[in-house]
Amino acid sequence: xxxxxxxxxxxxxxxxxxxxxxxxxxxxxxxxxxxxxxxxxxxxxxxxxxxxxxxxxxxxxxxxxxxxxxxxxxxxxxxxxxxxxxxxxxxxxxxxxxxxxxxxxxxxxxxxxxxxxxxxxxxxxxxxxxxxxxxxxxxxxxxxxxxxxxxxxxxxxxxxxxxxxxxxxxxxxxxxxxxxxxxxxxxxxxxxxxxxxxxxxxxxxxxxx
Numbered sequence: 001x002x003x004x005x006x007x008x009x010x011x012x013x014x015x016x017x018x019x020x021x022x023x024x025x026x027x028x029x030x031x032x033x034x035x036x037x038x039x040x041x042x043x044x045x046x047x048x049x050x051x052x053x054x055x056x057x058x059x060x061x062x063x064x065x066x067x068x069x070x071x072x073x074x075x076x077x078x079x080x081x082x083x084x085x086x087x088x089x090x091x092x093x094x095x096x097x098x099x100x101x102x103x104x105x106x107x108x109x110x111x112x113x114x115x116x117x118x119x120x121x122x123x124x125x126x127x128x129x130x131x132x133x134x135x136x137x138x139x140x141x142x143x144x145x146x147x148x149x150x151x152x153x154x155x156x157x158x159x160x161x162x163x164x165x166x167x168x169x170x171x172x173x174x175x176x177x178x179x180x181x182x183x184x185x186x187x188x189x190x191x192x193x194x195x196x197x198x199x200x201x202x203x204x205x206x207x208x209x
Contacts, residue, residue, distance in 0.1 A: 002140075003038075003060045004159070006045035007053045008068025009108065009127055011078040013146035014046045015181050016169045017068065020152060021045075022186045024161055029190035030181045033100040036196030047104035050127070054134060066155065067131050067143040072124060076117050083120075087113040098193070 004026065006017050018030045021043045029041040031048075038044060049056060053065060089095045090102050090113060109115055109123050135141035142158040144151045146169040156162075 001042060003041075003056075003063040004043035004066065005049045005053060005056050005060075005063055006043065006066045006068065007050045007131060008066070008070075009050050009075075009079070009124060010046060011075055011082055012068035012070040013169065014068065015184075016146055017066065017155070018043070018045045018181060019184055019186075020155065020169060022184075022188045024156070024159070025188070027188045027190050029192055029194075031101065031192045032190070032194075033098045033192050034194055034196070037190055037192055037194040039196065040194060041190040047101050051104040051107045053131065057134075062140070064140045064142070064159065065135060065138075066158070067128075067135075067141070069128065069143060069145045070147070071145075072121060075124065076120055079120055079124075080114060080117065083109065083114040 004021065006014055008014055008017075015030065018028050021028045026042040027040065028043045028045065029037045031046045032038050032041060032044045033048075056063060057065070086097070086105070089097045090105050092102060092106065095102060105113075108127060109120070111119060115123070132143070142154065144154050146152070152169050
């Protein structure tokens, strides 16, 4: 089965898509930091996918990539709130977050966090332009806005899933809620730090899978 990578930026609906993929029967890692997590998960969303999709495309040449867009007027206050919470823990020398997560965020949101609205808008547009240019005319690429009617149907059709059930996404992690994924219980969830025979060896695009 080809891997699925969701490469929308944080606060574009990655949690909602992750839950939808779980309900379709896929094993899903919402963020993945170890080689084993990437090996076991059918789908990986969020970090480091949104910053390292080119490397993932080389590592997994048959993979499917899903880009998530969102209205900037809604995304900007949401990402600002998230980065304000995360900034102390993303500090390269002293932050407590996983180094892969730090790398992903600092590569995508360069500068001293949290950034200004203007800087964040530039980050969003640069990321979007880069993604759309890289995957231009690629049949293994889908771009959706999960707030739009029929977006879940488009995802199911892209993945070759029988189109039954809802055609639209439930909106999760809305407002100031940023921990919805941890609270969602499902047997197909894959731990971001999953250990394997190589213990917790970090994901790296130099590794073979």
